Amino acid sequence: MTEAHTDTRPFGFWTATAMVIGGMIGAGVFVLPSQLAPYGWTGVAAWVLGGAAAVLIASVLAGVAAARPREPGLVAIIGEVLGPVAGCLVGWGGWVSYWCANAYIALVAARYGGQFAPALASSQPRQALVASLIIAGLTAINLASLKAAGRLQVVTTALKLLPMLAVLIIVIMLVLRGGGEYAAVAHPRLDPSQLFTATSLAFVAIVGFETASIAAQRVRDPERNIPRATLLGVVLTCLVYLVVCVGIDFALPVEVLTASNAPIALFVGQYWGPWAGGVIAAFAVISCIGCLNVWIMMQSEVPLGLVRAGLLPGWLGRTNRHDVATAPMLIASGLSVALLFVGSWQTGAGLMDFLLLLTSVSALWIYAFACVAALMIGTHRIAAVLGLLFCAGVLYGSGLETVLLSVALLLAALPLYALATRGGQPQAA
Numbered sequence: 001m002t003e004a005h006t007d008t009r010p011f012g013f014w015t016a017t018a019m020v021i022g023g024m025i026g027a028g029v030f031v032l033p034s035q036l037a038p039y040g041w042t043g044v045a046a047w048v049l050g051g052a053a054a055v056l057i058a059s060v061l062a063g064v065a066a067a068r069p070r071e072p073g074l075v076a077i078i079g080e081v082l083g084p085v086a087g088c089l090v091g092w093g094g095w096v097s098y099w100c101a102n103a104y105i106a107l108v109a110a111r112y113g114g115q116f117a118p119a120l121a122s123s124q125p126r127q128a129l130v131a132s133l134i135i136a137g138l139t140a141i142n143l144a145s146l147k148a149a150g151r152l153q154v155v156t157t158a159l160k161l162l163p164m165l166a167v168l169i170i171v172i173m174l175v176l177r178g179g180g181e182y183a184a185v186a187h188p189r190l191d192p193s194q195l196f197t198a199t200s201l202a203f204v205a206i207v208g209f210e211t212a213s214i215a216a217q218r219v220r221d222p223e224r225n226i227p228r229a230t231l232l233g234v235v236l237t238c239l240v241y242l243v244v245c246v247g248i249d250f251a252l253p254v255e256v257l258t259a260s261n262a263p264i265a266l267f268v269g270q271y272w273g274p275w276a277g278g279v280i281a282a283f284a285v286i287s288c289i290g291c292l293n294v295w296i297m298m299q300s301e302v303p304l305g306l307v308r309a310g311l312l313p314g315w316l317g318r319t320n321r322h323d324v325a326t327a328p329m330l331i332a333s334g335l336s337v338a339l340l341f342v343g344s345w346q347t348g349a350g351l352m353d354f355l356l357l358l359t360s361v362s363a364l365w366i367y368a369f370a371c372v373a374a375l376m377i378g379t380h381r382i383a384a385v386l387g388l389l390f391c392a393g394v395l396y397g398s399g400l401e402t403v404l405l406s407v408a409l410l411l412a413a414l415p416l417y418a419l420a421t422r423g424g425q426p427q428a429a
Contacts (some may be wrong), residue, residue, distance in 0.1 A: 007425050011218050013225045019297075020209050020233025022290045027108035028205030029042060029241060030284045033248040033263035039198045040188030040254075045247050046198035051238030053199075054206045057367050057387040058234040062227035062375055062379040069223045074370060076187065076301055076309040081373040088311040090369045091412030093406065094210075095302045097362030098295045099332040103339035104359070105295070107133035109288035115262070115281035128340040133337055134289065135340075138296050139333045144326055160287035163264055163280050164240050170271050171247035187250055200397040205241065207363040208294070209234045210370075218301070241384065303328035312413075313420045361398050361406045364391050 011019070036043040068077045074096065079087020110130040114121025119125045170323045208228060219225050248267045249257065265280040278353060304325040307317025320326050368391040375385040395403055 005076075006216075008328060012182070013229055014352045016219050016225050016229035017233045019294055019409040020230055021237050024206060024233070024237045025164075025240070025287060025290050027291065030166075030262065030264055032202070032205050032241075032289065033245045034257050034260050036198060037252075037254045037257035037263075038188065039191075039194060040249075041190040042188065042194050042250060042403045043202070044200050044242075045190060046202045047238070047242045047245065049195070049199045050206050051234075051242065053387065053390040054209060054234050054238060055231065056383040057371070058209050058230045059227075060374045060380045060387050061367070061370050061383050062230040063383075064370055065226045065378060066223045067377050067379050069079055072368070074076075076305045076311075078369050078373050079309050079311055081307075081376045082369065084101065084309070084311050084421070085414075086369060087309060088306060088417045089410045090412050091302050091306045091311070092364050092416075093362045093365045094412045095299065095328070095332065096122045097359045098298050099336045100339065100362070101359040102129070102135060102292055102295050102299075102333070103336040105292050106134050106336065107340060109134055109285045109292070112262070112281045112284040112288070115265070116278040127335055127340075129312075131340050132337045133290065135296070135333050135336050137294050138289065139329060140230055142293070142296050142300065142324060143320065143329065144322065153316050160283060160290050161240070162236070163268070163283040164244050166268050166272075166276075166280070167244045167247055167264060168378050170268065171243060171251075173271075174247075174251060176248075186254075188254075192208060193259075196393060196397055198338070200394050204360045207360050209237075210363070210366055214246070224307055236338045256272070264307070286421070296329065299331040299332035300325040307420075309318045311420060312416050316416075338406065358402055358409075359405060361395065363395055365406065367391050367408065368395075 036046065039046065064077055065074055068080065075087055075091035077087075078090050082252050107127060109120050113130065114127070119126075120130050154259050157417070217231075244264070248263055252267060254264075256266075257263050262277070262281070262282075262284075265277040267353040268276040303312060303316045304319070306312040307314060307325070316328050317325050319328060368388060371384040371387040371391070
């Protein structure tokens with residue numbers, strides 16, 4: 001393998017798998033046990049249903065990427081199969097979702113950092129400043145070297161799993177002791193009327209498994225490595241979520257969990273002592289940094305793929321000597337920082353919550369269009385149909401306001417598309 005090839009395609013199977021896991025495991029798993037606690041057995045069913053849907057959709061994404069290995073990524077494939085306008089809109093929607101999510105994830109990292117270094121989170125403006133510095137640092141790493149960003153991803157993915165391992169060990173110990181703690185806590189029964197709401201909530205933490213498919217141009221042997229990395233990453237992550245969240249929710253009273261902003265730290269501290277809270281907070285920061293690293297990388301990769309497919313103006317795809325598209329990464333990180341300082345105002349707190357929901361809806365457009373593309377290509381048809389039905393249900397449950405805003409942000413790409421295609425059809429760069 002030539003040095004030039006490893007520079008332009010630096011990611012092998014394990015790095016691609018780390019990207020998938022890193023894109024999924026971020027801030028969500030550290031707060032979801034509190035949100036799903038009131039659902040009891042319905043929450044268990046939600047994790048199973050959401051995980052099954054993720055595996056189905058992941059198989060579709062991997063199949064589509066493998067069917068078009070010469071394309072620079074999933075978004076470019078959608079454009080090639082469904083038409084350039086569809087590819088541009090879906091890619092733009094993904095790009096918007098990344099910088100919206102990065103603002104929220106960085107803020108969570110800053111707040112968890114305040115658990116062991118209170119000065120970092122003593123006020124909302126200071127939280128915004130610390131979060132902005134985290135984004136700036138990771139942006140600099142990604143601009144300097146894709147290889148370094150990939151190595152950072154492998155390290156942070158390994159470290160972020162340690163808190164999950166701590167929960168797993170405690171859960172096993174409780175079960176071996178006879179499960180008295182679980183028997184002592186009342187668990188709400190399965191309620192079919194709440195299943196979809198709980199599943200939509202769980203799926204917010206599951207989205208993000210498209211990273212290897214989107215960055216296909218960076219993966220060696222993509223026909224082989226992308227399907228394997230995507231499916232392995234999704235299965236491992238969903239199993240971790242199921243064990244961690246259910247293990248915590250069924251061991252502690254509902255009212256205690258719903259009142260906690262750090263349920264994993266609360267759970268581990270309950271059995272291993274108060275010192276564990278600071279340790280878990282540190283790993284929560286690591287988890288957020290790993291997730292941010294993936295999405296900051298995608299801030300460059302998605303527009304670059306669109307430019308190379310002729311769907312966005314060429315200036316957005318100008319790369320530095322490390323083959324990283326500089327402008328879209330810097331613009332997106334700047335927008336994340338702007339959102340952080342808007343959110344640092346008292347009136348901005350609700351905006352950040354809404355942007356989190358908007359992030360998941362924007363990601364669903366990618367999954368839905370990828371399923372349609374799979375049907376057009378003729379691959380994974382049953383999984384594609386089931387994936388479309390699932391996406392439609394989640395969009396319906398997200399509320400009209402969120403869906404309409406996500407559509408408006410998608411349509412904002414049309415002027416740039418018009419600039420890129422003046423005088424005729426798009427021309428691949």
